[in-house]
Amino acid sequence: MCARRMVMVKEEMRRGPWTEQEDLQLAWFAALFGERRWDFIAKVSGLNRTGKSCRMRWVNYLHPSLKHGRMTxxxxxxxxxxxxxxxxxxxxxxxxxxxxxxxxxxxxxxxxxxxxxxxxxxxxxxxxTTTSPADDFPIGSxxxxxxxxxxxxxxxxxxxxxxxxxxxxxxxxxxxxxxxxxxxxxxxxxxxxxxAIDGRSFEDCRENTTTAWPSSMPSPPMWECCTASLWKTDEEEEEEEELDSAAFGL
DNA sequence: AAGCAAGGCAACCGCAGAAGT
DNA sequence: CACTTCTGCGGTTGCCTTGCT
Missing domain, CATH: 1.10.10 (Arc Repressor Mutant, subunit A)
Incomplete structure (x- = not known):
């Protein structure tokens, strides 16, 4: 039913959860073109997703330096x-x-x-606990x-x-x-x-991903080239934060 | 075992600011 | 300088999982 609609509405962007294949595709194109120009990446990758969606997926889930697991x-x-x-x-x-x-x-x-x-x-x-909240406000108010x-x-x-x-x-x-x-x-x-986080680190996942990488795509080096500093703090912001800390007496 | 509620998290939306033309 | 496009941020929604009855 949904697939049918997708065919009917050709230009409609894909939404919802990402598939493994989409992830691989996105990772590949992000590595190829850099972590910018997401609209462009969205277009050339043929993912049929918005640039925004691609960026979000990359930043929040696919980026190699991300930790996956519970907070320490x-x-x-x-x-x-x-x-x-x-x-x-x-x-x-x-x-x-x-x-x-x-x-x-x-x-x-x-x-x-x-x-x-x-x-x-x-x-x-x-x-x-003795009075119901509904006592104060009538239902639906x-x-x-x-x-x-x-x-x-x-x-x-x-x-x-x-x-x-x-x-x-x-x-x-x-x-x-x-x-x-x-x-x-x-x-x-x-x-x-x-x-103990899930028994594995993202490095493990990365390796697994790499091994499962389609033969048509170059694998290990791409990770190296794209691990560049998403989390590197911008120097100016850093300075500002230092000032903040000083102001708060920390 | 089934139904329901709550928790957890991925994904989307709207907006603002930056960058490009 | 004005307009357009892109990026990033914070808020919100909705789905899936887990735990409880």
């Missing part, structure tokens, strides 16, 4: 600290976490902070949704601030591997083994 406690700590300092500047925060993307960090923050916020909410307002969303956002932010400060007050930093730095969740502490 150090990374979590860093995210909390940087978020308390910079707010939702995900790309900026991501630059401080080599191998992590803004999207990944954003997702991480949202899911974990929301969870945390919900816990906070429960523990701080026991009285609310706008104010309820808005107020709840606002409260949730504030709770998330507060959770972050608290975690961040507890993180700092414990004197935790890059050396805090495996430290019992907060009780956010026992599971968080169990992530402390980078080697």
């Amino acid at each position: 406690p150090q990374e979590e700590c860093l995210i909390l600290e940087l978020h308390s300092r910079w707010g939702n500047r995900w790309s900026r925060i991501a630059r401080k976490l080599p191998g992590r993307t803004d999207n990944e960090i954003k997702n991480y923050w949202r899911t974990h902070m929301r969870k945390r916020a919900q816990e906070e909410k429960r523990s701080f307002s026991p009285s609310r 706008e104010p309820r949704a808005e107020a709840e969303a606002e409260a949730e956002a504030e709770a998330e932010a507060e959770a972050g601030r608290q975690l961040s400060s507890s993180c700092m007050s414990l004197g935790l930093d890059e050396d805090s591997q495996g430290a019992d730095w907060c009780s956010m969740d026992q599971a968080w502490n169990e992530m402390a083994m980078p080697e």
Whole structure:
């Protein structure tokens, strides 16, 4: 049904999840033409995806220097600290976490902070448990949704601030591997083994990808030429961040 | 075993700014 | 200088997986 429609609407761009074949194609063309001109790459690769979509896929998933796996406690700590300092500047925060993307960090923050916020909410307002939220606002009324969303956002932010400060007050930093730095969740502490991430590193994946590479495509060297510095911090930005740090007395 | 809810994450969207013409 | 195109960012959505009842 969908395929039929695709045939009918010839120029329609492909959307949704990427297939392995598409990934290979994109990686190949990105290596060939560089990590720029995504519209051009999208066209010549015949992927029938938008340049934007290609770029997103590359940056968030295919780039060789990306880490794939759970956040380490150090990374979590860093995210909390940087978020308390910079707010939702995900790309900026991501630059401080080599191998992590803004999207990944954003997702991480949202899911974990929301969870945390919900816990906070429960523990701080026991009285609310006795009355249903619907008591305050009739079902379907706008104010309820808005107020709840606002409260949730504030709770998330507060959770972050608290975690961040507890993180700092414990004197935790890059050396805090495996430290019992907060009780956010026992599971968080169990992530402390980078080697255990899925049992494999991206290097492994890269090798596998290379071996599975179509014979018509050159393999290993392309990775070398395209690993260039997605995560290298721009010097100017770096300077600015230093200034920020100084201003915050860190 | 089936149904449902929540969690996790990939992907998309809209906008703003930079770069090119 | 104005306009167009491209890139990057942050917010949001929707699908898949996992855990619970």
